[in-house]
Amino acid sequence: MKNTSNKGLFTAFQLGDPDKSPFDIRQYWTPERKKAAVPARMFRTGVGFPEIGPIPSPEDANAAPTTDPKQADLSRMPFITGGKLFFTLDNVDYVGSGNVFMRNNLLLTAAHCIQDDITGHLAENFVFERCYTGELSTEDFTFKTVALKENWYNEKDNKWDYAIAVLNQNSTVAAPLKYSTQNALGKQVTAMGYPVNYFDGAQMMFINGMVTERVDNWTIVGGKLSNGASGGAWVLEDGETAIGLNSYGTKTAKGGVYMGSPKFDAEFDKLYQYVLTLL
Numbered sequence: 001m002k003n004t005s006n007k008g009l010f011t012a013f014q015l016g017d018p019d020k021s022p023f024d025i026r027q028y029w030t031p032e033r034k035k036a037a038v039p040a041r042m043f044r045t046g047v048g049f050p051e052i053g054p055i056p057s058p059e060d061a062n063a064a065p066t067t068d069p070k071q072a073d074l075s076r077m078p079f080i081t082g083g084k085l086f087f088t089l090d091n092v093d094y095v096g097s098g099n100v101f102m103r104n105n106l107l108l109t110a111a112h113c114i115q116d117d118i119t120g121h122l123a124e125n126f127v128f129e130r131c132y133t134g135e136l137s138t139e140d141f142t143f144k145t146v147a148l149k150e151n152w153y154n155e156k157d158n159k160w161d162y163a164i165a166v167l168n169q170n171s172t173v174a175a176p177l178k179y180s181t182q183n184a185l186g187k188q189v190t191a192m193g194y195p196v197n198y199f200d201g202a203q204m205m206f207i208n209g210m211v212t213e214r215v216d217n218w219t220i221v222g223g224k225l226s227n228g229a230s231g232g233a234w235v236l237e238d239g240e241t242a243i244g245l246n247s248y249g250t251k252t253a254k255g256g257v258y259m260g261s262p263k264f265d266a267e268f269d270k271l272y273q274y275v276l277t278l279l
Contacts, residue, residue: 067222067224071204097109104171122146177235181266189209191234192206196227218234
């Protein structure tokens with residue numbers, strides 16, 4: 001593994017172990033390991049992940065009804081771009097979510113599925129299984145390179161909770177997700193992923209919701225995608241344009257919930273442009 005950076009703005013980890021080939025990584029992920037893997041946590045407390053606080057308009061999330069996810073049709077956009085992400089961090093096996101993005105060999109996911117924001121430790125044994133359903137998937141990929149903003153570790157703030165991976169092979173998905181840096185406030189979006197609270201994380205689920213705002217994040221009031229959905233994209237009604245991803249979920253003092261995403265803005269665009277230099 002080689003670490004490179006660009007003027008202190010980005011961290012790129014070029015993955016490669018002479019003693020561990022892509023075949024070895026796939027062999028590592030036995031059905032038993034996949035089943036036992038721990039869902040990456042969305043609902044957490046700590047720096048950047050407050051338990052309670054000011055609730056975004058238009059209504060108080062303490063009283064807002066929750067939105068139950070539905071099972072995704074993996075033959076349709078945007079779900080056909082999505083899949084389940086397996087990785088190991090500090091000798092613990094985890095699962096998250098991600099989407100094929102912009103090019104057939106790029107993957108969008110959450111930074112906390114790549115690097116621990118507290119210790120700075122990097123995950124390993126990455127395998128992305130597109131359209132995962134239980135033990136089956138349409139195709140699977142290992143990682144060549146992963147890139148994220150150095151602010152993720154330096155500031156420990158979920159506004160930087162996004163990452164882009166370069167895959168070792170090209171996906172066959174016909175139309176990878178695009179992204180937009182437009183103001184998404186008030187837009188309807190579809191948020192997707194593999195939450196452990198439905199089908200034990202074996203099926204892709206989604207919710208539809210309206211984008212609200214809280215400080216530096218986009219939010220969906222009442223969203224119930226839980227742990228394991230980390231990294232799944234938030235997609236506009238066109239079914240092809242991402243404006244965010246599942247980063248965290250917060251429970252309020254009275255039992256309400258809302259989900260949060262970093263904003264895809266000029267800083268996100270800088271990361272994407274940097275990743276293009278790694279191809």
